Amino acid sequence: MPAGFRCFLPGGVVLAFSLTAMQPAIAQTTPQQSLLVLSKHDHALSIVDPATLKVIAHAPVGQDPHEVIASSDGKTAYVSIYGGGAFHVLSVIDLVGQKALPDIDLGALNGPHGLTFVGGKLWFTAEGAKAIGSYDPASGKIDWIMGTGQNRTHMIYVTADQKQIYTTNVASATVSILEKTARPPMAPPPPPKMQHGPGAANGGPGGPGLGPGMNGPPQMDWTQTVIPVGKGDEGFDVSPDGRELWTADAQDGTISIVDIPGKKVVATLPAKVFGANRLKFTTDGKLALISSLRDADLVIYDTSSRKEVKRVKIGHGAAGILMQPDGARAFISCGPDNYVAVLDLKTLEVTGHIDAGGEPDGLAWAVQQ
Template identity: 45%
Template sequence: MDNGAMKIAFCLTAAAAAFTIVAAAAQSGGGRLLVLNKEDATFVIVNPDSGAVLAKVGVGQGPHELVASTDGKYAFASNYGTGGAPGHTISMIDIAAQKELRRIDVAPLSRPHGLAFTQGKLYFTAEADKKIARYDPAADKIDWQFETGQNATHMVLPTRDLRTIFTSNIGSDSVSAISQSGGSWTQTVIPVGKGPEGIDLSPDGREVWSAHSRDGRVSVIDVATKKVVATIDAGTKRSNRIKLTPDGRYAIVSDDGSGDIVVLDASARTVFKRFAVGKSPEGVLIPPDGGRAFVAVNGDNAVAVVDLKTWTVTKKLQTGTGPDGMAWLR
């Protein structure tokens, strides 16, 4: 076989593999799990049922958070950086082609972290600059920035109508509510507990739940009034992420300090259950069907699969070294 024929055969094989991944995700009720591995600096596509790693793509150093575009064509990974080397890029990955399409340089912004994709654009935090920004993939440019003035603006969470964007500000013990009105944006700074990090929106869009990393508590914020309406003692040593189940009945908190998952009863505002998942649980993902949760157990280099009916770990998936951010491909 000559070089031309070999090249064509390789391209056809790669295309067939890409088609298989996307088609299988579409046909399977389970979808596909997308995972970022911090230490490997890789993005992987995983069959959540078999645990097989179907594809692997290199990204920038110290990747933390991951989000998929609404149409499922692209994934974005925030390359936070490592140690004294702050990152300033975001990897844009073509999921079907299984390759990094572009490495977006966000400089002079630094330490990109939290990500959200909505209305065709990517929102991200620039932690070192106390800012959030918006990237337009079609135009390949950052078209908007907002300075929170808060220390360690870590995660970003827009409401579904994009009228308000919430951020967790670890170093300022606050949550910002950045609201749009008449073409301008204004900020309400909401005091919460110590070290707010994980943040999520309730399924009905009425509440924001903020997990504090340094006092073991969770603040519940009313979206309409932008005020804390409840504080729950979750008893965590170091909360990392929080996710509400699709039915709104429970909030799942990963406790990086104890190795536990803490489950809160959302209506009773109390601890419902606590169980061990492994060393340093971080990212939490709940697919739309709500039957299971995936927990990135960073210290064990695995993703734990949790049955949300029995509240037990049913298996652990070996996805790479230091898993953290996750997303779901329908």
């Protein structure tokens, strides 16, 4: 087959066409470890090879995608389709086949946003419903829902044992701590009046036997503690030792530090990060990185001294932050600049950029098992 052809127009004008340029790019296999980047503008998920920082595949997602998370086996990605609280679906991507799968319809659970994958289940916030829930991929069903009663329940963190859940509630300026606890046993009903007859002495008809279910396994329940923090709290993270929760307060420009065992704010740092969007700890917990939708700087705090270390120029505003699992690099979505900045966590300098589509936002790491 010829490499191209020419078309002769009146006046001697010649147009040349390349068949090679018209052919689709050769598909590349998804690497064992990959960086996932959402593009709000393109309504797409990009699969990036972290070794080369090159996009190897795109897959379509719904309108207004915000957050993405990978399953524990690294073969599936889930994307929250937010719509400011109006939409009610999660997009699903086959990372091996690099293609979209059928959406998950959340029904009345509008405004899905924050996502995490723990214990074989997908956990999500539903901002429009003031709730959180979990989806079981094995059964294909939502298997748990709990209301928070708070406004704009936005981001979510679930502990590895699935016994504690933390959320930020942006418009209520609160953090919710939800703890799974055993429900107190139900007291037996009062015994009926004693009657004469067979079985009255041993709990038979007319006896004081316990009602059904009284001697069964303990029932589990959830207890919520609501903690006031700074206004506009959105991005947050939990320290690697599980003892502190730091949240960035967009309206106040502060960082609220919550003592998790004590369930109270123990410090408020005047960080001056107005428009703060995300806060993430490095894998060793020594630093906290805070992005701002309004500012050109990525703000870096030392978690031990609780002092600012550095402000790094990364663009004209930023959103998602993701730490590479080995702690070497951080990736920051710079929406206004249409790139993901790559930060060396030893030098705290930007070492590269990733072109993964217009207005990048949510980031995730996928490891195929």
